[in-house]
Amino acid sequence: MISTDPGASAFLRIEGLTKRFGSFTALDRVDLEIRPREFVCFLGPSGCGKTTLLRAIAGLDAQSEGRIWQAGRDISSLPPAERDFGIVFQSYALFPNLTVRDNVGYGLRSRGQGRAAIDARVAELLDLVGLPDSGRKYPSQLSGGQQQRVALARALATSPGLLLLDEPLSALDARVRARLRHEVKGLQRRLGITTIMVTHDQEEALTMADRIVVMNHGSIEQVGTPRDIYMRPATPFVADFVGTMNFLAGKVDAPGRVMLDGRAIACDTGTIAVGHEVQVCLRPEDVRVRGVVPGDANVLEVEITDMEFLGAFCRAGLAVAPGGGQRLSGDFSSNLIHDLGLAPGQRLSVALPADRLVVYTRG
Amino acid sequence: MARAAVPGPGSARLRPARDEIAMRVLLVVLGLWLVATVALPLWSLLSKSFQDFNGNFVGLANYARYVSTPSLLASFWNSLSIALVTTAIVIPLAFVYAYALTRSCMRWKGLFQALALIPILAPSLLAAIALIYLFGNQGFLKSLLFGNSIYGPLGIVIAQVFYCFPHALMILVTALAMADARLYEAASALGASRTRTFLTVTLPGAKYGVISASFVVFTLVVTDFGIAKVIGGRFNVLATDVYKQVVGQQNFEMGAVVGMMLLLPAVLAFVADRIVQRRQVAVLSARAVPLEPRPSPLRDWILLVYCTTIAALLLTILGVAAWGSLIKFWPYNLTLTLANYEFDKFDASGWSAYFNSLELAAWTAICGTAVVFLGAYLIEKSRGFGAGRAIVQLLAMLPLAVPGLVLGLAYIFFFNARWNPLGFVYATMAILVINTVAHFYTVSHLTAVTALKQLDAEFESVGASLKVPFWTTLWRVTIPVCSPAILDIFVYLFVNAMTTVSAVIFLYSTNSKLASITVVNMDEAGFTAAAAAMAMTIVATSAVVKLVHLALNTLLARTTHAWRRRTR
Ligand SMILES: Nc1ncnc2c1ncn2[C@@H]1O[C@H](COP(=O)(O)OP(=O)(O)OP(=O)(O)O)[C@@H](O)[C@H]1O
Ligand SMILES: [Mg+2]
Numbered sequence: 001m002i003s004t005d006p007g008a009s010a011f012l013r014i015e016g017l018t019k020r021f022g023s024f025t026a027l028d029r030v031d032l033e034i035r036p037r038e039f040v041c042f043l044g045p046s047g048c049g050k051t052t053l054l055r056a057i058a059g060l061d062a063q064s065e066g067r068i069w070q071a072g073r074d075i076s077s078l079p080p081a082e083r084d085f086g087i088v089f090q091s092y093a094l095f096p097n098l099t100v101r102d103n104v105g106y107g108l109r110s111r112g113q114g115r116a117a118i119d120a121r122v123a124e125l126l127d128l129v130g131l132p133d134s135g136r137k138y139p140s141q142l143s144g145g146q147q148q149r150v151a152l153a154r155a156l157a158t159s160p161g162l163l164l165l166d167e168p169l170s171a172l173d174a175r176v177r178a179r180l181r182h183e184v185k186g187l188q189r190r191l192g193i194t195t196i197m198v199t200h201d202q203e204e205a206l207t208m209a210d211r212i213v214v215m216n217h218g219s220i221e222q223v224g225t226p227r228d229i230y231m232r233p234a235t236p237f238v239a240d241f242v243g244t245m246n247f248l249a250g251k252v253d254a255p256g257r258v259m260l261d262g263r264a265i266a267c268d269t270g271t272i273a274v275g276h277e278v279q280v281c282l283r284p285e286d287v288r289v290r291g292v293v294p295g296d297a298n299v300l301e302v303e304i305t306d307m308e309f310l311g312a313f314c315r316a317g318l319a320v321a322p323g324g325g326q327r328l329s330g331d332f333s334s335n336l337i338h339d340l341g342l343a344p345g346q347r348l349s350v351a352l353p354a355d356r357l358v359v360y361t362r363g
Numbered sequence: 364m365a366r367a368a369v370p371g372p373g374s375a376r377l378r379p380a381r382d383e384i385a386m387r388v389l390l391v392v393l394g395l396w397l398v399a400t401v402a403l404p405l406w407s408l409l410s411k412s413f414q415d416f417n418g419n420f421v422g423l424a425n426y427a428r429y430v431s432t433p434s435l436l437a438s439f440w441n442s443l444s445i446a447l448v449t450t451a452i453v454i455p456l457a458f459v460y461a462y463a464l465t466r467s468c469m470r471w472k473g474l475f476q477a478l479a480l481i482p483i484l485a486p487s488l489l490a491a492i493a494l495i496y497l498f499g500n501q502g503f504l505k506s507l508l509f510g511n512s513i514y515g516p517l518g519i520v521i522a523q524v525f526y527c528f529p530h531a532l533m534i535l536v537t538a539l540a541m542a543d544a545r546l547y548e549a550a551s552a553l554g555a556s557r558t559r560t561f562l563t564v565t566l567p568g569a570k571y572g573v574i575s576a577s578f579v580v581f582t583l584v585v586t587d588f589g590i591a592k593v594i595g596g597r598f599n600v601l602a603t604d605v606y607k608q609v610v611g612q613q614n615f616e617m618g619a620v621v622g623m624m625l626l627l628p629a630v631l632a633f634v635a636d637r638i639v640q641r642r643q644v645a646v647l648s649a650r651a652v653p654l655e656p657r658p659s660p661l662r663d664w665i666l667l668v669y670c671t672t673i674a675a676l677l678l679t680i681l682g683v684a685a686w687g688s689l690i691k692f693w694p695y696n697l698t699l700t701l702a703n704y705e706f707d708k709f710d711a712s713g714w715s716a717y718f719n720s721l722e723l724a725a726w727t728a729i730c731g732t733a734v735v736f737l738g739a740y741l742i743e744k745s746r747g748f749g750a751g752r753a754i755v756q757l758l759a760m761l762p763l764a765v766p767g768l769v770l771g772l773a774y775i776f777f778f779n780a781r782w783n784p785l786g787f788v789y790a791t792m793a794i795l796v797i798n799t800v801a802h803f804y805t806v807s808h809l810t811a812v813t814a815l816k817q818l819d820a821e822f823e824s825v826g827a828s829l830k831v832p833f834w835t836t837l838w839r840v841t842i843p844v845c846s847p848a849i850l851d852i853f854v855y856l857f858v859n860a861m862t863t864v865s866a867v868i869f870l871y872s873t874n875s876k877l878a879s880i881t882v883v884n885m886d887e888a889g890f891t892a893a894a895a896a897m898a899m900t901i902v903a904t905s906a907v908v909k910l911v912h913l914a915l916n917t918l919l920a921r922t923t924h925a926w927r928r929r930t931r
Binding site: 058060062079080081082085086087089091093095096097098106107109110111138139140141154155157158160 | 379380381382383746747819821822824825826827828829830831832835839840843844923925926927
């Protein structure tokens with residue numbers, strides 16, 4: 001056999017996965033490893049292929065090329081019924097004519113378990129998802145959040161080795177969604193079940209995932225912990241897609257130094273050669289104002305062009321003076337604005353901390 | 364495993380699961396069934412039309428003879444003109460009626476809707492029989508015709524209008540019921556007059572409904588046999604020609620040619636309708652606001668008068684037939700009697716024909732519903748096997764384009780062929796059931812598909828992920844959720860099996876004679892009152908079935924309302 005498992009330590013291993021719809025390539029040679037008991041989020045803009053990848057893992061839509069191993073078994077060509085997963089769809093797909101109890105026990109009945117064993121398991125699961133008293137209700141008698149939890153209980157009933165969630169929270173309103181994030185994450189941790197969740201909500205991914213897989217145009221841009229993804233985005237796409245990012249154009253002047261509108265900025269230029277056009281990136285919240293002395297390293301003279309009130313802080317539009325060629329934004333707390341009396345039209349010096357700057361080649 | 368032979372990360376194809384294999388096998392079986400009961404018979408008909416009496420291929424000789432026989436060719440034009448005139452009358456009549464039912468605040472809408480559907484319960488020739496009572500040689504309203512005869516185009520058109528009205532109405536009601544209130548608000552905000560709003564919003568919105576209804580009526584008229592048979596007199600149409608060629612002159616080759624001529628307009632109408640409907644983009648976006656008609660006393664009154672008139676005319680036709688079936692000897696002795704219901708005095712098969720009809724209707728409804736629903740389920744819910752599903756879907760649509768008379772004729776050729784191992788069903792109840800299921804397949808199929816499309820597409824995926832076989836999900840979820848549609852299909856098949864004449868007229872034998880056919884026979888033999896009586900028996904049966912349907916629907920709604928209630 002050629003299929004000796006090359007990813008023994010990984011619970012799920014995907015190799016060269018490609019999916020084409022006619023001439024359109026929805027997934028392009030995706031490689032990925034997922035470790036046991038890990039919570040992984042697929043994050044990316046609409047149409048980037050997240051659902052397609054999830055459905056290929058489930059065997060609901062066959063990939064055009066590539067291999068998938070789960071728990072050391074080559075499952076690439078197995079139909080869904082012979083794979084080992086539970087799934088929650090965005091629509092929940094609860095059976096409307098069955099009670100909550102029958103929905104949750106749906107997969108148990110055909111395994112030849114006794115009535116009592118099934119009832120006990122269903123009760124246990126309903127407890128687990130916090131709906132101990134809703135067993136007799138029909139799905140239409142539950143709120144969206146409750147339906148979501150029933151769908152989760154049904155997917156977990158057969159104790160699958162892998163839990164797949166396709167935008168499970170997107171149909172809920174913001175408050176319920178925030179609460180369920182914690183519940184789902186807590187449940188996953190308690191059960192220790194390897195979980196993949198598809199989402200296009202970066203906040204959801206950042207708060208829930210152990211690792212995030214950022215996707216774009218059918219390819220993986222970066223795989224990393226939420227902290228990695230946020231602090232060290234591997235590509236301009238990730239930098240732009242996750243959180244808000246300032247992009248400033250410059251040119252590598254010497255190793256570790258970029259010229260930006262005539263000012264030298266110290267930053268980690270990595271392996272980028274001298275003379276290369278680059279983009280220097282910085283989060284708005286990392287723009288420093290307090291204790292900045294003009295003439296210091298990495299200090300820019302800027303003019304506030306506008307201020308947008310966003311509740312806990314203001315996002316200020318800053319034009320780099322003189323020239324006013326480039327623009328960036330900075331997040332300033334209400335305290336800071338009050339203390340320094342910041343207002344549109346004002347000039348000030350801001351520092352770009354070298355350890356927060358990320359540099360990409362441009363072109 | 365064959366898989367190991369694929370080098371490297373080759374193209375991956377999911378090994379079909381046991382479920383998938385089972386579904387594909389069933390799909391293939393269904394496909395073969397449709398080929399055997401629709402496609403192959405039509406092929407036999409087609410080849411027959413190119414053969415001479417001894418079965419030798421003669422090319423277009425039969426067609427040449429058809430075109431050069433003026434009396435036959437005349438029927439072709441007769442059929443087309445009758446169909447066009449009927450369509451031109453029925454569509455406006457039904458449109459206004461549908462408009463009243465959907466867009467006005469007229470009273471008793473439910474009642475008017477129910478009354479308008481009466482003609483569906485009867486064989487088409489009931490209207491023709493009633494017209495004979497009213498305007499026939501001894502009709503008491505004959506003078507109203509100013510010397511024109513009801514036997515001929517006049518009678519055919521009037522009876523066809525009666526028969527086609529509910530068919531057009533149902534389509535138009537559906538088309539007019541779907542309206543976006545926001546369009547009307549926009550029109551009135553822009554200061555458009557009522558007429559202008561009607562012309563620019565209402566009509567375009569219902570355009571596809573009108574086109575579809577026109578094609579349906581046109582096809583119904585061209586292909587209907589009973590009316591022209593009873594009231595056509597010496598005015599020949601395609602449908603009666605087929606019957607005469609085959610049953611009268613035993614000229615099967617010419618019968619096949621006329622059958623092909625009958626198929627032609629039906630197929631053209633079918634194809635044209637498909638092309639037009641494909642252009643229809645979703646009229647209703649998900650965010651459309653349903654239109655609530657506002658009261659407008661004058662309009663509502665005019666529409667009430669209009670609907671009352673139409674409903675009264677429909678009831679009159681039915682009433683005349685009922686009355687005619689209950690009087691002793693028209694027009695000389697008008698005392699009431701049940702003697703006309705003693706059918707064995709008029710036709711050898713007597714009441715047994717009625718029980719044969721019940722048997723046919725029951726078998727057709729039971730087998731038909733099972734086959735149609737399972738078939739639609741397989742086409743909609745199986746995975747992969749795209750080409751197979753597309754072919755079966757096409758086969759399921761085919762019967763809509765095939766007039767009953769053509770299908771019946773095709774069955775003669777196919778099941779009588781010496782080489783056919785299925786020949787043993789010829790002249791049995793079984794062939795009548797098979798034929799009737801095939802005849803009414805498409806409408807039932809579309810009802811099932813519509814219901815299945817409304818289910819969450821992921822039910823089957825959930826079932827597979829929980830390792831539950833597909834038939835469990837089908838049995839525990841899909842069928843219960845679709846039960847109203849399944850009931851609709853059952854009743855549709857039952858009522859149509861009770862009333863149909865065209866296909867079965869070629870296929871019955873002496874032991875499987877049907878009620879609807881004895882109506883034709885007794886009318887032919889001059890026992891008009893008995894024919895009316897048998898027709899009324901059919902109407903009564905269909906009406907009872909419809910009432911039971913209504914009751915079951917109410918019951919179903921009550922027992923399942925707990926979960927059918929829509930939230931969000
Ligand atoms: N059955 C199909 N036929 C053709 N194209 C498809 C099909 N399914 C998906 N696609 C295309 O593949 C691409 C990826 O689709 P996919 O559903 O995986 O996106 P997604 O990342 O889940 O997006 P969303 O956030 O909108 O759900 C899309 O461009 C989509 O149009
Ligand atoms: Mg998706």
